[in-house]
Amino acid sequence: MSTLSNRIRELRTEKELTQEEFGKLFGIVKSTVSLYESGKSAPDDEIKKKIAKYFNVSLDYLMGVSDVKNPYINDKDLDEVDKFLLELKKEAEKEGLEFDETSPQELIETYKLLKEFKKRTKGD
Known part of the structure; x- marks a missing residue:
């Protein structure tokens, strides 16, 4: 299973966003995004929810608990x-x-x- 840091990097690069662009979406600076992606820091729960919502993935996927991006497709x-x-x-x-x-x-x-x-x- 992937880790939170891997999933953040994966989602960001899939959308072809730079770390700076990603940061602007969530009100954080590029260096914080870099820390998230290196696993040296982790976003708080509110940022995790915003990331999951923006990329239309479950929190389980974002956290690396599941490989199913969105189990809630209707x-x-x-x-x-x-x-x-x-x-x-x-x-x-x-x-x-x-x-x-x-x-x-x-x-x-x-x-x-x-x-x-x-x-x-x-x-x-």
């Missing part, structure tokens, strides 16, 4: 995801691509690759 959210996946499947099939909606991890990895590609080509 049916309405799932309906929207299902609609999105069906639409994505239709679009992929129009392009002659195979799409297996039972493998969301592959979709996530593909999205990350595309995002990285866009970032690299933007700089050229």
Whole structure:
């Protein structure tokens, strides 16, 4: 299991936030964020709640107790995801691509690759 410091760093970098940007969101300075991420200090409970709420994760996930980011997803959210996946499947099939909606991890990895590609080509 991850630690609180690892989860804070992971969540911050997933959103492509600098330590300074992260700190501004929660009213703390960059050096405090660095202390959190190195495990030399820990946020108080109020900051933990704000971090969890901002990143839409449970406190258990943030604290490293669980690897499930948000166990409280409701049916309405799932309906929207299902609609999105069906639409994505239709679009992929129009392009002659195979799409297996039972493998969301592959979709996530593909999205990350595309995002990285866009970032690299933007700089050229």
